[in-house]
Amino acid sequence: MTENPSNFELPSNLSAKKFISKLTKEVDLQIVTQQYTIKTFYDTFDWRLYNANMICEFNHSQIISRLALNDNKKGHSIASLDIENVPSFSQEFPDGVFKQQITPPLEMRALLPLCHLPYETYLINILNKDQKIVLRLQIDDYEFLKNRIQLHPLKGYDKALQKFTSLLQDKFELTPSTYSTVLEEALKQQGRKPKDYSSKLAIKLKPDMRADQASNLIYKHLLQAIHTNESGTIADTDSEFLHDFRVAVRRTRSGLSQIKNTLPAEIVAKHASFFAWLGQITGPTRDLDVYLLSYPQYKDVLPLTLQDNIAPLHDFLIQKQKQAQKELAEKLKSPEYNKQLLAWEEYLNEPLPKKSAASQADQTIFELANQRIWKVYQRVLKEGEAITDSSPAEALHDLRKTCKKLRYLMEFFQSLYPETNIKLAIKSLKGFQSVLGDFQDYEVQELSIKDFSDEMMREQVPANTLLAMGVLVQYLDTKKCEARNHFSQQFSLFIEAKNKTMFKQLFTQKA
Amino acid sequence: MTIIATYNIKGGVGKTSTAVNLAFLAARNNYKTLVWDLDPQGASSYYFRVKPKVKGGSKELIAGDRELDGLIKATDFENLDLLPADFSFRNLDLVLDERKKPTQRLKKLLAPLAKEYDFIFLDCPPNISLLSEAIFEASDLLLSPIIPTTLSLRTLEQLKKYIKDNNLKNIQLLPFFSMADRRKKMHREIIETLAQQHPDILQSIIPYASDIERMGWERMPLGGYTKRSRSVEAYQSLWEELLASIK
Ligand SMILES: Nc1ncnc2c1ncn2[C@@H]1O[C@H](COP(=O)(O)OP(=O)(O)O)[C@@H](O)[C@H]1O
Ligand SMILES: [Mg+2]
Secondary structure, three states: OOOOEEEEEEOOOHHHHHHHHHHOOOEEEEEEEEEEEEEEEEEOOHHHHHHOOOOEEEEEEEOOEEEEEEEEEOOEEEEEEEEEOOOOOOOHHOOOOOHHHHHHHHOOOOOEEEEEEEEEEEEEEEEOOOEEEEEEEEEEEOOOOOOOOEEEEEOOOOOHHHHHHHHHHHHOOOOEEEHHHHHHHHOOOOOOOOOOOOOOOOOOOOOOOEEHHHHHHHHHHHHHHHHHHHHHHHHOOOHHHHHHHHHHHHHHHHHHHHHHOOHHHHHHHHHHHHHHHHHHHHOOOOOOOHHHHHHHHHHHHOHHHOOOOOOOHHHHHHHHHHHHHHHHHHHHOOHHHHHHHHHHHHHHHHOOOOOOOOOOOOOOOHHHHHHHHHHHHHHHHHHHHHOOOOHHHHHHHHHHHHHHHHHHHHOOOHHHHHHHHHHHHHHHHHHHHHHHHHHHHHHHHHHHHHHHHHHHOOOOOOOOHHHHHHHHHHHHHHHHHHHHHHHHHHHHOOOHHHHHHHHHHHHHOOO | EEEEEOOOOOOOOOOHHHHHHHHHHHHHHOOOOOEEOOOOHHHHHHOOOOOOOOOOOHHHHHOOOOOOHHOOEOOOOOOOOEEEEHHHHHHHHHHHOOOOOOHHHHHHHHHHHHHHOOOOEEOHHHHHHHOHHHHHHOEEEEEEOOOOOOOHHHHHHHHHHHHHHHHOOOOEEEEEEEEOOOHHHHHHHHHHHHHHOOOOOOEEEEEEHHHHHHHHHHHHHHHHEEEEEOOHHHHHHHHHHHHHHOO
C-alpha cells in the first residue's frame, strides 16, 4: 500500500481563509480553534537533532506553548512537552520521553533558536453524516511562506482520509509536500540551509594544485571556523564553541609548522606566535570546561557516602570557570586580537605570487602531502617503538603530539586520497591516539584536583570534601595507569602488517 | 493493561453509561483506552457516533481471521478508541460454542492489544451465557451496576454464587449503586441495608440524573457536554475508587 501524503502546500496566492471557505462547499467541517502562533525551530549549532533525523519546534500562542520533537521526514511526533520557556541543555529538561530522546544526540551542546515564523493556525475537524470526526486538519497561514495543510488521520477512518486526499490533489490541485520544507524554506530566507556547519574538516583539494595555493585554502577554511565559533565562545553559549575554536587554532598552528616551506618564513614566524598566544589564552577555560563536563562522572565514582560531600568542588569549578571565561572574553574582544586576526586574513586574501619565496611552494600539493605524511608517520613509528613499559611519561606525551600532527595532516589532505582507505588510516590512528589522550587527560586532571584541594583548603571547605577529592584523585590515577597499560597493545594494533601496508600504499604512491 | 467488564444479568441498569463515561475519564487522564461494544444493540457505538458494523461479523471475529486492531475506530476524544458492535453479535454464543475452548476465546483475542492500551472496557450485553463466561475469563475487574431495588439484592447474590461455583479466582467483583434516586425513600433504605450486608459495594453512587439520560441525545460521553455537575462528580469519584482498587 502506498502511503498517503500528509502534508500539502497551498498555492502562494491562496490564503487559509479563502481555502477553508472553498472547502466548506465540499465537506462538512468544523473549525475548532484559530490562533496566532509563533513557531521557532531549535537545534544545536552543529545540527545534532537534524543529523539524528529530528526537528524540534516550539509553538507559542495565547493558548498553547508546546515544544515538539518531530520526525524530520514524515513530521510525526516523537515527543512533546508543554512548557513556557525552552531550556538550553538536555539536563535542564524534565524527566520523560522528550529528555530521553534529545540527551544522546545533544550531549553538551545548547539548543539554539534557528528562526521565528509567525503564522495563523486553524485546527479543523472533518465530519461525516453522523457528525462524527473522521479526519483532523491543521492549516497554517504563514506570513512569509506558502501556506500549508497537515492531515492528522484517525484510526479506522482510512477511507475518509483517502477521499479527502484525492479531493486536495484532484479538485484543488495541491502538491504534496514534506514536513521539513517549512524549516528549509525559512532558513533559505536567511540565506542558510540545514547542516551548514560541522566541526569536521571537509576541504576539497586537487592533487595538482600548487602547494601554496592548497595550503592557503586550508588556512582559509580554518580561519572560517575560528570566525564562526568566535561569538559563541565569547558568550559561552556552550562549551563546544570554545572547543571547536581551539581545534581550528591548533590545526592552523600544526599547518604552519607541518605544511613546510609553502609560506615565506617571515610570514610563518609572524603569525605562528599569534596562534600560539591564542592557544595559550584559551587553555584555562577549556580545562575548566572539561572538569565541569566530567563532574557527573567524578561524583559517580565516589562511594555513596561521599557523593554529597563533593558538591563544593562543583561550586569552586563554576566560580573558576566564570573568572577564566571572563578573562578570555575580554581578550577575544580586544583590538589586539582583532588586529592580528585581520592581518592573517588579509595575508590569505592576497593574490599568490607567480614564483613564491618559499622553497616548496611550487610543488604540487599531492607530492608535498605524501612527503609530509610519510615523514611524520615514520616518526610516530620510531617514537612508538622506542617506548617500553618503563619509559617516562614525557615519551608518551611527545608521541601524542606527533600523532596529532599526523592526524591533522591526514585530515587536511583527505580529499587527495581514495575515501575508504584514508578513512581507515585515520581510524587506525584514532584508536591508538585515544589511549595517549586518556593518559594525558587523567594525569592533568589528577594534578589539577590536587592543586584545587590546596586552594579550597584555604577557603576552609569541610574536611569530607577534601576526603572525597582524595578518593577522586585515586580514581583518576587508576584510570591513568589503565591507559598506560593499554598503550603497548594499542600500539601493536596500529603497527600491524596490514596497517603498515595500507600507509605505504597510500602515501608513497605516485600521482 | 487492565480489562474491565461492565456487567449485570439485567438490562437497563447503566452498564453502557458506566463503560462510556469511565472510559472517557481514563482517556482524559492520559491512559490509552479502548471500549469494546459487545452488545448487538450497539449502544456505546451509538454514543460515539460510530457505525455498528464489523467487517466479517461475529464469525470472522471469533475465528481470529481479522486482527482486532484493524477493526478499531478512533473516537472524537484523544486516547479513546472504540471497537464497534455488529448486529451479528446476537449469535456470539453460537459462534463461540463451535470453538474448542470457547471461554478462553476473548482473552486470547485481546492479548495482542496489551501493548496498545492501558484500559479496555468491555460493554457487555445482559444475561448469563457462554459469552459472559468468556468475558469473566478475560476480565480483571467486573464492574456491576446495581439499581437499589429489592430485586437487585438477589441478582448480586446470584452473581457472587456464580463466581464462586465456577471458581473464578482471578476476577475482582466491584458492585456499585447506579441510577439511585435520592427522592425515593425505598432507594435510600435499600442502599443502607445492602451496604451493610455487602461491604464490598463501592462507596461511589451514580445518581439518577437527567444530564446522564441526555447522553442519548447528545451522542457523546457526559464529560463531552457537561463540565461540572453532581453526575460528573459521581463518575469521577467512581473512577478514582476503581483506580484505587486495581491491584
Ligand atoms: N444514572 C442515570 N440516570 C438517568 N438515566 C440513566 C442513568 N444511567 C443510565 N440511564 C439511562 O438508562 C438507559 C439504560 O442505560 P444503559 O447505560 O444503556 O444501561 P444498560 O447498558 O445496562 O442496558 C439509557 O437510556 C440511559 O440513558
Ligand atoms: Mg448496554
